[in-house]
Amino acid sequence: MKIFNNKKDLKDCLLEYKRNKKTIGFVPTMGALHEGHLSLIEKAAQKNEIVVVSIFVNPTQFDNVEDLKKYPKTIENDIKLLTSVSCDILFSPSVEEIYSANIISEKFDFDGLEHQMEGKFRDGHFDGVGTVVKTLFEIVEPNKAYFGQKDFQQLQIIKKMVEKHHLKVKIKGCPIYREEDGLAMSSRNTRLSTEHREIAPFIHKTLRKVQKKFSTKSISEINKWLENQFKKQPLLKLEYFTIADEKTLKTAKNKESNKQYRAFIAVFAGEIRLIDNIRLKN
Numbered sequence: 001m002k003i004f005n006n007k008k009d010l011k012d013c014l015l016e017y018k019r020n021k022k023t024i025g026f027v028p029t030m031g032a033l034h035e036g037h038l039s040l041i042e043k044a045a046q047k048n049e050i051v052v053v054s055i056f057v058n059p060t061q062f063d064n065v066e067d068l069k070k071y072p073k074t075i076e077n078d079i080k081l082l083t084s085v086s087c088d089i090l091f092s093p094s095v096e097e098i099y100s101a102n103i104i105s106e107k108f109d110f111d112g113l114e115h116q117m118e119g120k121f122r123d124g125h126f127d128g129v130g131t132v133v134k135t136l137f138e139i140v141e142p143n144k145a146y147f148g149q150k151d152f153q154q155l156q157i158i159k160k161m162v163e164k165h166h167l168k169v170k171i172k173g174c175p176i177y178r179e180e181d182g183l184a185m186s187s188r189n190t191r192l193s194t195e196h197r198e199i200a201p202f203i204h205k206t207l208r209k210v211q212k213k214f215s216t217k218s219i220s221e222i223n224k225w226l227e228n229q230f231k232k233q234p235l236l237k238l239e240y241f242t243i244a245d246e247k248t249l250k251t252a253k254n255k256e257s258n259k260q261y262r263a264f265i266a267v268f269a270g271e272i273r274l275i276d277n278i279r280l281k282n
């Protein structure tokens, strides 16, 4: 595996592959890699000749300085993991390499997708994500890029950015990877206390129950039921739960037969914010 910290060297190397008509699959990450990331890398390797992974903890997408400071950094272990899978190139730039002296986000219009859910609770988050992902796409110029559906809103927003900015890359959403007990894999899981880690699978279990209820109960009944479930769980604090249209991400009040819905949730387990979602069938 080749490792680059500098975009010029990376671009020179990629140019050679592109000249030889090799297809490039890209997996952008913030490091602290887990099996969820590795599954994205394997997907990229199945469909492309060269796989590029980036590790960059992007400061502009954090609305909370403490969260940024405490974001797990495990580069040595990440490199070990990457060499054990089909990663050809790791790009691990510094903040200066990506932002020069101006660590600020570009302002994006994602047709309202950015104002829902995470956008309401994490100020400027999606401008930060858009800025870094667009910059990374401009550097790597991949044929395809792979994102997990755990961050479903992020996935839809990146698809929208690609469409609006006429970028050539194809965006591939991949299923949520879960621990055996159902907890969605996340780099933040390593920061959970033992008692919070034990209770955290409750989030997915409750979403599974929502999935069952969706065919027989109204959305308002489900919302009330879910709130009550979390009231009985003192270790978990519900930030939001919403059933939304997958396309617009707007909260649904009533079910319409021609729409595809998904349930989205954000929960604090102590200081750690966990998100998850599940597809619903009418």
Ligand code: PAF
Binding pocket: 028, 029, 030, 056, 058, 061, 129, 132, 133, 151, 154
């Ligand atoms: O999902 C993530 O890890 C990040 O938001 C991403 C897409 C790598 C951008 O920093």
